[in-house]
Amino acid sequence: LIIEDITTTTQRPKVEDLDDYLVIFFKMHYRDGTEGGITGEQISLVVGENFVISFREREGDIFNSIKTRIKESKGRIRKMGADYLAYSLLDAVVDNYFISLEDLGERIDDLQEEVLENPEAETMEEILSVRRQLIYLRRSVWPLREVINILSKAEARLIKEETIIYLKDVYDHIIEIIDAIDVYRDMLS
Numbered sequence: 001l002i003i004e005d006i007t008t009t010t011q012r013p014k015v016e017d018l019d020d021y022l023v024i025f026f027k028m029h030y031r032d033g034t035e036g037g038i039t040g041e042q043i044s045l046v047v048g049e050n051f052v053i054s055f056r057e058r059e060g061d062i063f064n065s066i067k068t069r070i071k072e073s074k075g076r077i078r079k080m081g082a083d084y085l086a087y088s089l090l091d092a093v094v095d096n097y098f099i100s101l102e103d104l105g106e107r108i109d110d111l112q113e114e115v116l117e118n119p120e121a122e123t124m125e126e127i128l129s130v131r132r133q134l135i136y137l138r139r140s141v142w143p144l145r146e147v148i149n150i151l152s153k154a155e156a157r158l159i160k161e162e163t164i165i166y167l168k169d170v171y172d173h174i175i176e177i178i179d180a181i182d183v184y185r186d187m188l189s
Contacts, residue, residue, distance in 0.1 A: 002046070006055050009042040013143040015150050021048040022158055024086065024147060027140035028062060028093045029100045038100045038133055040140060043093060047086045047158060054089060062092055083163045090148070091170050097141065097177050101184070104130060104137075108187050131188050138181050145174045 002023055005011055013026040024045040029038050041057040054063075066088050069077045077088055107130055114123050151159050152167035159167070 006044045009057055011042055011044075013140060013147050015147045017157070019157070021046055022086075022151075023047075024090070024151075026090070026093065026144050026147060028056075028096060029137060029140065030060075030062070030096060031100070031103065038103070038137070040136070043089075045086050045089060047082055049158060050082055052082050052085045052089070062096060063089060066092060080163065081160060083159045084166070087163055087166045087170065091166070091173075094144075094170050094173050094177070097137070098173075100137065101177060101180050104133060104184060105180075108184055112187070127188055131185065134181050134185050134188070138178070138185075141174060141177050141181065145171065145178065148174060 002016075002018075005016075005023070005025065011025040015025075016023045022045075024047065026043055027040045028043050029040045031038060042055075044055040046053040046055075066077065066085075069075050069088075070085075076084060107126075111123060111127055111130065114120075115127075148167055148171045152164050152171055
């Protein structure tokens with residue numbers, strides 16, 4: 001069933017605690033190459049006592065800084081354990097949400113100017129496009145909030161006490177992202 005969930009890339013973000021390991025599903029978003037467009041992919045993590053296995057839909061460089069820190073034994077990443085590595089991967093993805101939001105924020109600013117200076121039919125289409133992207137982001141971020149909440153409340157046996165503080169920081173970032181999405185949605189209205 002876990003393999004089926006990993007290969008079904010339309011999973012809603014969730015965490016499953018299977019005693020010997022955790023399985024975490026979530027979405028990562030990034031620019032898709034079009035003007036301000038974003039796209040996503042599913043990431044799945046299998047986290048055990050002494051291992052993390054990650055699955056992605058596409059190749060990319062989102063985790064390169066983590067790989068470098070592991071190779072060069074920099075920071076806490078080699079000392080803290082598998083749960084900290086899983087946190088680091090989650091944190092990198094959540095940080096990337098801020099980049100997507102920044103892009104959308106710039107597009108919204110441009111649209112505000114356009115509406116005031118020279119509104120056209122294409123402006124409304126662009127507003128609707130940005131609104132759809134915000135909804136898409138919110139559908140990924142909102143359930144991820146619950147995933148991080150479960151992990152940070154020590155409900156998962158494999159998450160050590162010293163990692164929980166870091167997960168709570170990721171939770172705070174997710175709340176910031178949700179708040180920004182809501183503000184942008186209001187601006188578009």
